[in-house]
Amino acid sequence: MDKFVIKGGRRLSGEVTISGAKNAVVAILPAVILSDEPCIIENVPDISDVRIGLKILREIGAEVTNMGNYTYKIDPTKICRFCVPYESAKKMRASYYFLGALLGKYNRARVSMPGGCPLGARPIDQHLKAFSLLGADYNLSQGMIDLKAEQLTGNQIFFDVVTVGATMNAMLAGVKAKGLTVIENAAKEPHIVDLANFLNSMGANIMGAGTDVIKIRGVEHLHGTDYSVVPDQIEAGTFMIAAAATKGDVTLKNVIPKHLESITKKLEKIGVNVEEFDDSVRVWVEQGAPLVKVNVKTSPHPGFPTDMQPQIATLLTLADGTSIITESIWDKRFGYVDELRRMGADITVNGSVALIEGTGKLNGAPVKACDLRAGAALIIAGLAANGVTEIEDIFHIERGYDSMEVKLRQIGADIEKVSEPEELQTALERNNIPENAEAV
């Protein structure tokens, strides 16, 4: 199994280029199905969720060509199946976007139910509500979701909760439905806007994405397009916090500063400097300046992103004083806390609230990533810690961060990806021998 080995205590400095957004591209790739012509997608991050999405497109019959330089040509005109195999769908939660896209194009879709998740319950009732309101019947059996519609017809959809996934799926199913669809209480994240922009570039008629009311007028045909995926707000935020945690001075290129506003404001309250330019931001901490405690409550965009919660918690373990973090989106998003405690963090969790006593320092230790953003938080902790940190289960991290260790090395981090031979790992486990046991 691969792991990251980090020698902490080095200031990050220099320039890093942010990749295309994971949470946009996992919806844009299925959305290509809706087109009647080939599409070119640029700024596609090289992450495992993308590789799974492209594999599913090939499995249903699309022609996928890697053009190089993070660009793919996808021809959906040869798609001949509307069922996404369980083997692929189970590896990526976002495979449920194939439901909306296949239903929107063929009035038919069959996709495996999304699997479990370290963040707690991941219901899809609002997705199914949207599909039903548009005229589809659904059946849940043998772990599959089966959707069928005679004709999709526009309707009023009011979401009971603000949900990114269901907002995306409602757009995918609604763009070719007959008449007007109005989505109310819609999610407003940058990736919602990016999917709407992509669909409109194919000839869809979507207004209001980025607000809580999205209006879609159905169209007969969607044509090919050449589209570049929006820069990743969360990857950018993660690097901003890594710079702050190491008291460094880093310029992030290929970002949209407006998307980072809630993160920037929080960092400035902590005592971090952020300077904005057209498509970049500079993040630095004055030598000797203290990091100050703050309280954070996650909420849907434009609030502080839940996907940045583990990362800012890690930064606050280095601040002076007691910080309070309230997680309002997911009921189990503190899985990383036990790992940070192994590094000397003083964090108490009670339900959806974490109390962080800033100790000003962390110590390197062997730790394990339990999910994507928890893994990112452990990298930040390792960069700031005294000594060596080994992070296992980095496959979680590689789901959503493109070449994280390469980018960090470019700005001065001492981080290596080490591949532990499977046979060694199994032998150690089989004989229950601790990895660092002395040879006898």
Ligand code: EPZ
């Ligand atoms: C997306 O997940 C992101 N994933 C998540 O990012 C992110 O944490 C989340 O949005 C919130 O921003 C992708 O975009 C691939 P939701 P999603 O539907 O769409 C409840 C990461 O780290 N809900 O917005 O699954 C749900 O339980 C990942 O990149 C229902 O009740 O999240 C949650 O409490 C982790 N019924 C809230 O809504 C539903 O039908 C928000 O969920 C759907 C959701």
